[in-house]
Amino acid sequence: xxxxxxxxxxxxxxxxxxxxxxxxxxxxxxxxxxxxxxxxxxxxxxxxxxxxxxxxxxxxxxxxxxxxxxxxxxxxxxxxxxxxxxxxxxxxxxxxxxxxxxxxxxxxxxxxxxxxxxxxxxxxxxxxxxxxxxxxxxxxxxxxxxxxxxxxxxxx
Amino acid sequence: xxxxxxxxxxxxxxxxxxxxxxxxxxxxxxxxxxxxxxxxxxxxxxxxxxxxxxxxxxxxxxxxxxxxxxxxxxxxxxxxxxxxxxxxxxxxxxxxxxxxxxxxxxxxxxxxxxxxxxxxxxxxxxxxxxxxxxxxxxxxxxxxxxxxxxxxxxxxxxxxxxxxxxxxxxxxxxxxxxxxxxxxxxxxxxxxxxxxxxxxxxxxxxxxxxxxxxxxxxxxxxxxxxxxxxxxxxxxxxxxxxxxxxxxxxxxxxxxxxxxxxxxxxxxxxxxxxxxxxxxxxxxxxxxxxxxxxxxxxxxxxxxxxxxxxxxxxxxxxxxxxxxxxxxxxxxxxxxxxxxxxxxxxxxxxxxxxxxxxxxxxxxxxxxxxxxxxxxxxxxxxxxxxxxxxxxxxxxxxxxxxxxxxxxxxxxxxxxxxxxxxxxxxxx
Numbered sequence: 306x307x308x309x310x311x312x313x314x315x316x317x318x319x320x321x322x323x324x325x326x327x328x329x330x331x332x333x334x335x336x337x338x339x340x341x342x343x344x345x346x347x348x349x350x351x352x353x354x355x356x357x358x359x360x361x362x363x364x365x366x367x368x369x370x371x372x373x374x375x376x377x378x379x380x381x382x383x384x385x386x387x388x389x390x391x392x393x394x395x396x397x398x399x400x401x402x403x404x405x406x407x408x409x410x411x412x413x414x415x416x417x418x419x420x421x422x423x424x425x426x427x428x429x430x431x432x433x434x435x436x437x438x439x440x441x442x443x444x445x446x447x448x449x450x451x452x453x454x455x456x457x458x459x460x461x
Numbered sequence: 462x463x464x465x466x467x468x469x470x471x472x473x474x475x476x477x478x479x480x481x482x483x484x485x486x487x488x489x490x491x492x493x494x495x496x497x498x499x500x501x502x503x504x505x506x507x508x509x510x511x512x513x514x515x516x517x518x519x520x521x522x523x524x525x526x527x528x529x530x531x532x533x534x535x536x537x538x539x540x541x542x543x544x545x546x547x548x549x550x551x552x553x554x555x556x557x558x559x560x561x562x563x564x565x566x567x568x569x570x571x572x573x574x575x576x577x578x579x580x581x582x583x584x585x586x587x588x589x590x591x592x593x594x595x596x597x598x599x600x601x602x603x604x605x606x607x608x609x610x611x612x613x614x615x616x617x618x619x620x621x622x623x624x625x626x627x628x629x630x631x632x633x634x635x636x637x638x639x640x641x642x643x644x645x646x647x648x649x650x651x652x653x654x655x656x657x658x659x660x661x662x663x664x665x666x667x668x669x670x671x672x673x674x675x676x677x678x679x680x681x682x683x684x685x686x687x688x689x690x691x692x693x694x695x696x697x698x699x700x701x702x703x704x705x706x707x708x709x710x711x712x713x714x715x716x717x718x719x720x721x722x723x724x725x726x727x728x729x730x731x732x733x734x735x736x737x738x739x740x741x742x743x744x745x746x747x748x749x750x751x752x753x754x755x756x757x758x759x760x761x762x763x764x765x766x767x768x769x770x771x772x773x774x775x776x777x778x779x780x781x782x783x784x785x786x787x788x789x790x791x792x793x794x795x796x797x798x799x800x801x802x803x804x805x806x807x808x809x810x811x812x813x814x815x816x817x818x819x820x821x822x823x824x825x826x827x828x829x830x831x832x833x834x835x836x837x838x839x840x841x842x843x844x845x846x847x848x849x850x851x852x853x854x855x856x857x858x859x860x861x862x863x864x865x866x867x868x869x870x871x872x873x874x875x876x877x878x879x880x881x882x883x884x885x886x887x888x889x
Contacts, residue, residue: 323622323624323626324664325538325664326645326646326664328645328646328647329626329644329645329646330646331646331647332588332626332627332628332629332643332646333626333627335629336588336627336629357646359646363647366648367646367647367648370631370648370649370805371588371628371629371630371631371649372629372630372631373588373589373629373630374629374630388795388889389550389749389795389799390550390551390708390745390749390781390792390795390796390799391550391551391707391708391713391781393792393795393887393888393889394707394708394709394781394783394787394792394887395707395708395709395887396887396888398887398888398889399888427548427550427632427799427802427803428548428549428550428551428552428749428799429589430547430548430552430553430555430556430587430589430590431553431556432550432551432552432553432705432707432713432779432781433553433705433706433707433713433714433715434553434713434714435707435713439589442591442592443591443592444592
């Protein structure tokens with residue numbers, strides 16, 4: 306079974322028109338793959354390579370270079386807490402510890418039911434509203450422990 | 462009187478919509494540039510305005526534009542890349558512009574496109590900025606539908622496209638040649654220079670890369686002229702900028718103020734002073750790669766020359782403020798870890814050096830350091846500065862050099878006491 310369905314292939318090929326070289330659509334293609342599957346499976350890399358006329362290794366080296374491409378499956382809700390200086394100064398560590406305690410997992414782990422993954426990441430450009438976390442595509446800012454509870458309770 | 466012009470409409474309803482933008486003189490500057498100025502007149506105007514890039518390096522924007530080959534002499538397609546990879550810790554201004562006034566950026570790109578006779582611009586936006594990317598996509602659709610982009614920009618013969626391209630999480634892609642590599646679908650490892658982007662950029666074609674905010678200033682330079690623009694800021698740092706303030710202040714956020722405003726005014730008036738009744742200990746003036754300064758330097762004017770004279774740099778104008786509970790060794794550790802993580806691994810000095818900085822500071826912070834580590838730390842920082850393909854190793858070295866200059870005693874205390882002497886400091 307193909308990991309890139311027809312709509313995804315069409316979307317990627319449409320995107321190649323923006324550039325003088327097809328290869329430039331590699332990051333957009335990987336974003337499509339990850340959007341549809343939640344991560345970047347190896348089979349998917351091969352399909353992307355074929356679609357864009359690249360060697361699988363050329364896709365792999367890009368996947369492994371960029372932190373946003375998940376090389377293994379992550380939970381349905383991916384929580385990424387910023388750990389950089391502006392957030393750290395305003396209590397990011399406390400926020401991470403709170404989430405960790407609430408979900409019973411450490412940073413880098415996924416809950417056994419596959420619902421939550423907790424990661425710590427570098428600056429997400431939200432320093433004026435620190436501390437913050439990214440939950441899938443969305444930013445949650447000016448966090449406090451009660452606010453984190455609200456966010457997590459809304460999900461379960 | 463407020464001298465703000467970039468953020469005038471930020472708080473208003475529908476400020477990201479085309480109709481709103483048009484009702485506030487939107488696209489008038491682009492119309493004037495294309496309608497009544499030659500491309501080289503626009504380049505000259507931007508040069509004469511004194512505008513310097515807002516992405517960190519502070520290079521003259523007009524001068525950079527003038528490096529592009531002249532049409533007629535070189536008929537290769539020319540490209541513009543807009544650096545929206547905002548990833549320097551302490552920096553969050555471009556996100557605000559893209560979310561709240563995306564048409565201002567698009568208009569700036571059109572003017573730049575006309576000035577350099579570019580075929581297209583690519584906005585390289587960091588992958589995590591999903592929401593700003595959606596706002597920009599919507600604005601681009603409106604701009605195409607309204608005839609502001611495409612084969613006949615505003616009914617003229619000028620054809621210009623703007624595309625949005627999402628990154629995927631790599632600080633190094635904010636470096637202009639790393640950005641171009643990434644846009645071409647490769648690892649974002651910076652290129653050796655020369656050749657410079659104006660001659661050999663995207664796909665080997667003439668390319669100019671500017672920061673989001675930089676393009677926005679151009680709109681106002683064209684609208685109100687160089688005398689007005691040069692009247693704001695200092696002689697060599699003209700115009701306003703969006704100062705981002707984060708850390709231990711009462712009101713973190715961004716504030717559009719003339720370049721040359723003092724750090725004291727920004728921290729104590731606009732950001733409301735130090736939170737929780739604490740005292741100022743130090744501040745990082747322009748994003749995590751600039752050298753931290755002690756509280757005694759708070760009267761420094763926030764412009765390129767004044768900050769250079771004070772032993773630091775304006776960088777991205779992102780001030781990170783630290784109160785008197787802060788352990789400066791720990792703050793350095795957070796920053797050193799970041800650069801270690803973000804080194805692309807291409808140059809040995811950077812790959813190894815950033816790791817050593819992180820390890821040494823970590824050891825000292827944990828109370829396991831040796832007194833000779835202090836000199837070793839400085840030696841490593843000095844050895845990786847200025848010797849690599851790009852400035853990431855410099856960015857890792859500068860904060861270490863700065864913190865050792867002003868807070869060497871704190872490093873020594875960690876070693877002597879065998880533990881962190883700041884029990885109230887933020888946690889990591």
